[in-house]
Amino acid sequence: MRTRYRVFTGALIVLLGAGLAAVGVITHRVEGHDLDAAGVRLHYTDEGQGEPVLLLHGFAVNSDLNWRLPGITAALARQFRVIALDLRGHGLSGKPHAPGQYGLEMVRDVPRLLDHLQLEKVHLVGYSLGGFVALKAAALYPRRLRDLTLIGAGWERPENSAFLHALDAFADALEAGRAIGPLIAGLGPGQPSPGLVHTAVNKVMTGFFSDKAALAALTRSLPALTLTEQALRSVSVPVCGIVGSRDPLRASAEAMRGQVPDFTLVLLEGAGHITAAGRSETRKVLENFLKTGQCGY
Numbered sequence: 001m002r003t004r005y006r007v008f009t010g011a012l013i014v015l016l017g018a019g020l021a022a023v024g025v026i027t028h029r030v031e032g033h034d035l036d037a038a039g040v041r042l043h044y045t046d047e048g049q050g051e052p053v054l055l056l057h058g059f060a061v062n063s064d065l066n067w068r069l070p071g072i073t074a075a076l077a078r079q080f081r082v083i084a085l086d087l088r089g090h091g092l093s094g095k096p097h098a099p100g101q102y103g104l105e106m107v108r109d110v111p112r113l114l115d116h117l118q119l120e121k122v123h124l125v126g127y128s129l130g131g132f133v134a135l136k137a138a139a140l141y142p143r144r145l146r147d148l149t150l151i152g153a154g155w156e157r158p159e160n161s162a163f164l165h166a167l168d169a170f171a172d173a174l175e176a177g178r179a180i181g182p183l184i185a186g187l188g189p190g191q192p193s194p195g196l197v198h199t200a201v202n203k204v205m206t207g208f209f210s211d212k213a214a215l216a217a218l219t220r221s222l223p224a225l226t227l228t229e230q231a232l233r234s235v236s237v238p239v240c241g242i243v244g245s246r247d248p249l250r251a252s253a254e255a256m257r258g259q260v261p262d263f264t265l266v267l268l269e270g271a272g273h274i275t276a277a278g279r280s281e282t283r284k285v286l287e288n289f290l291k292t293g294q295c296g297y
Helices: 002-027 063-068 072-077 104-116 129-140 161-175 183-187 196-208 212-225 229-233 250-254 280-292
Strands: 033-037 040-047 052-056 081-086 122-127 145-151 239-244 263-268
Touching (some): 033 104, 040 063, 040 072, 040 104, 052 063, 052 072, 052 129, 063 072, 063 081, 072 081, 072 280, 081 104, 122 129, 145 280, 161 212, 239 250, 239 280, 250 263, 263 280
Parallel strands (some): 052 081, 052 122, 145 239, 239 263
Antiparallel strands (some): 033 040
16 A cells, blocks of 8 residues: 555656646746748747757647657757747747638748758658648658658548548637647547547646637648648658557558658557657657668667
């Protein structure tokens, strides 16, 4: 009984510590730089030296929470120039309330930022929502990318009407001022559950730390990020996929096999959607791919 109590107490302390650290990252951001992207202010950080790596975070968080807190920013900055963007609608970037300011505009922000920094090409890394933005960028701007890494992301068919219908429901809830759970909960039956931690994080972030109208507009724009099968097959850069075995987007990642000419998928056993970014294996696979072009340990 005492042993179970100690284990429970220890786990609670770890969770509380992680929660406090996350709140600190949300409320006390690392100072960065701004860029005017067709009238919308974008915030980004730029650190380290070497080949440039551009990081795109997930829905309802920010670049520090997604990349710095798990240690990915610091690990990569030892060998690369690491640029981490707050996607429009998030963090310290501008938050327009019109759906037309998201969708493809989020994708166009990639070459806008590269032009601003006078960079011809980057290693592009996207997690979750950032992964879908990054995949669309790989289809539209392949000459601006050295390669692409997708973490907890993949390919959803444009005809996935169940997911598109769910997006409207999520946007309606946000416009009504309510917090929402993970968007991937709308993928339809047969998918793994997002899990309690992922659901709780989304509820907290959308309920207390986000502009709900901006996220609603972004959510309505997401169909513009889909790719046809022909467009997916046109992706010409090497792609490394990293996904947890318990991630609801595992099927989306696996759907890219046989479609993208140069695609390798690494499955993280036991990892869910939100825990993959913090796994040491993720950092190892990512660093190895960026250094050697080999997607694996």
